[in-house]
Amino acid sequence: MNWKEHHYYYQIPEIGNACSMITCKIVTEKDYMRSKRVIHIHEGWSKSLWGEFETIGKKEIKAFLTLTRKKIKFIEQLDCYSYKTNENENTEDKDSSKHSEPEDLDATKSANALESHGLKQPSTKKPYRTIIGAVIGDVIGSVFEWNNVKTTNFDLFNPKCDFTDDTVLTIAVADCILNKKDFAETIWKYGRGYPGRGYGGFFRSWLQVNENDLKPYGSFGNGSAMRVSAVGFAFNDIETVLKVAKQSAEVTHNHPEGIKGAQATAAAIFLARRGKSKQEIKNYITETFNYNLDFTLDEIRPTYQFNETCQGSVPQAIVAFLESTDFENAIRLAISIGGDSDTIACITGGIASAYYKHIPQEIVDFVEDRLPPEFIEIIDKFDEQYGRE
Numbered sequence: 001m002n003w004k005e006h007h008y009y010y011q012i013p014e015i016g017n018a019c020s021m022i023t024c025k026i027v028t029e030k031d032y033m034r035s036k037r038v039i040h041i042h043e044g045w046s047k048s049l050w051g052e053f054e055t056i057g058k059k060e061i062k063a064f065l066t067l068t069r070k071k072i073k074f075i076e077q078l079d080c081y082s083y084k085t086n087e088n089e090n091t092e093d094k095d096s097s098k099h100s101e102p103e104d105l106d107a108t109k110s111a112n113a114l115e116s117h118g119l120k121q122p123s124t125k126k127p128y129r130t131i132i133g134a135v136i137g138d139v140i141g142s143v144f145e146w147n148n149v150k151t152t153n154f155d156l157f158n159p160k161c162d163f164t165d166d167t168v169l170t171i172a173v174a175d176c177i178l179n180k181k182d183f184a185e186t187i188w189k190y191g192r193g194y195p196g197r198g199y200g201g202f203f204r205s206w207l208q209v210n211e212n213d214l215k216p217y218g219s220f221g222n223g224s225a226m227r228v229s230a231v232g233f234a235f236n237d238i239e240t241v242l243k244v245a246k247q248s249a250e251v252t253h254n255h256p257e258g259i260k261g262a263q264a265t266a267a268a269i270f271l272a273r274r275g276k277s278k279q280e281i282k283n284y285i286t287e288t289f290n291y292n293l294d295f296t297l298d299e300i301r302p303t304y305q306f307n308e309t310c311q312g313s314v315p316q317a318i319v320a321f322l323e324s325t326d327f328e329n330a331i332r333l334a335i336s337i338g339g340d341s342d343t344i345a346c347i348t349g350g351i352a353s354a355y356y357k358h359i360p361q362e363i364v365d366f367v368e369d370r371l372p373p374e375f376i377e378i379i380d381k382f383d384e385q386y387g388r389e
């Protein structure tokens with residue numbers, strides 16, 4: 001069997017603007033075998049790759065979107081899988097070896113067909129990944145918060161990994177920015193919508209308050225820093241980044257250290273994404289927030305303990321980024337000092353994704369497999385809107 005890769009574009013009006021175009025990708029045989037559950041849905045519409053999409057209905061699209069949720073990359077581009085069967089072949093037969101080679105439709109044909117629909121070829125330039133960096137830190141770190149490891153040498157892909165409060169509230173803040181929602185109300189709603197994800201005691205009490213009576217409680221916990229990454233990616237000048245970071249923090253964490261932790265994290269992300277060097281980032285953070293970053297992880301690793309304050313974990317997370325060589329290494333370093341591992345790795349991960357702009361797909365897939373579809377939707381929309389320079 002000779003599987004080839006093609007790209008097609010097709011309008012799927014039922015999905016609306018967000019997913020109005022689809023990229024159809026004929027995958028390798030290995031990918032096909034791995035993704036059989038996805039292929040299965042497509043078995044009815046495989047005769048002509050181009051035309052068959054016309055025959056699928058809303059239900060199929062929904063099923064496809066649900067199953068392949070992690071594959072939805074951005075607004076006009078989806079990865080999906082399809083293949084061609086012989087016309088008189090029994091389509092109930094699941095034996096993949098009987099499927100023939102896909103019809104070779106070329107890019108010109110695809111582009112012409114698009115034009116005949118009055119559509120333009122969507123940009124194939126992908127945005128870089130943004131807040132998923134913070135989410136990855138949380139998910140990978142989730143199994144180490146109460147089982148610290150003091151080494152970078154651990155299994156990244158622990159089956160028990162799951163998203164925690166850091167992810168939920170990172171998504172909440174991203175939702176606020178994307179959809180111009182109120183910080184207090186939205187953070188409160190997400191916290192209540194995803195209970196039992198490891199929220200601090202004061203935050204849990206705050207979640208019990210009436211929606212119309214939400215007041216900050218003077219916290220300087222690292223909750224303000226763990227949820228702020230979207231702010232660092234969304235705005236184009238440092239003044240706005242600092243202002244919005246403060247706003248996102250002070251609905252709960254209105255202590256000066258709580259605000260500072262959020263601002264320092266968002267500022268580091270902003271500077272990293274703008275291509276500033278590590279030394280420049282370090283200087284800015286030291287001078288602006290008076291954090292001492294003149295230590296190494298090797299020095300603190302033996303004695304560093306659980307500390308969920310901003311001032312006791314944000315500088316450590318920033319140093320983990322400063323010492324790192326790539327995204328994965330940053331996550332490993334952040335977890336290697338122990339302490340509040342998921343939150344430290346979440347803060348480090350946000351900065352590292354802004355700086356390196358490359359996250360191994362294997363890590364993204366592992367983490368996205370553990371997220372609710374509505375989180376992935378926000379992550380992808382956020383990338384689409386803000387992951388471009």
Ligand SMILES: [Mg+2]
Binds near residue numbers: 197
């Ligand atoms: Mg957590």
